[in-house]
């Protein structure tokens with residue numbers, strides 16, 4: 560990720576669009592929340608959290624017995640998220656996906672919400688996020704608009720974002736399986752995009768990782 564790309568996102572942090580949901584975005588997000596099935600006590604990782612508009616929802620779903628680790632490459636966005644006054648079980652970091660120190664085998668869910676196209680190189684991102692999932696944990700790639708719309712916006716955006724594209728389902732399926740994930744399901748809809756991929760549970764499971772160590 561170049562300094563120029565980070566500057567683009569710092570500038571985006573001044574755009575009110577990224578702080579609230581339109582009624583349509585909220586309706587789709589509520590439907591996603593039902594699909595995600597995040598339960599009290601779950602650990603959730605949210606790369607590219609922006610201003611934290613989803614983070615507060617994730618925090619309510621996990622409750623204080625769970626944990627939400629949210630990060631973003633833009634310090635401006637992380638400052639904005641911190642200004643919301645997140646509950647104590649939410650941790651915010653100004654991390655870049657490429658170098659974020661991620662706890663291993665720790666999360667029930669990883670939620671990339673309107674962010675995956677930017678997390679380049681995407682193959683490496685999928686591999687790193689898969690490593691952060693507990694066996695049976697789920698990686699979600701969610702967009703509150705169609706793939707065509709996302710890619711159209713990025714293709715017309717600043718030069719450094721033009722190749723930040725949401726892959727076609729066939730390509731994304733291969734990418735996620737290549738990262739060691741399975742049970743891939745992709746909904747490439749007219750008003751949304753949702754991909755799901757599961758970290759396979761080992762046949763002979765050892766003792767679970769102690770996440771509190």
Ligand SMILES: C[S@@+](CC[C@H](N)C(=O)[O-])C[C@H]1O[C@@H](n2cnc3c(N)ncnc32)[C@H](O)[C@@H]1O
Pocket residue numbers: 560568569577578606607608609610611612613630631632633636654655656657672673674677678679
């Ligand atoms: C389109 S915004 C979406 C933000 C938020 N998920 C939302 O829907 O409100 C994409 C976010 O990804 C972040 N981002 C882009 N590349 C990143 C990277 N390599 N590592 C971490 N965050 C990144 C940007 O700073 C930006 O906040």
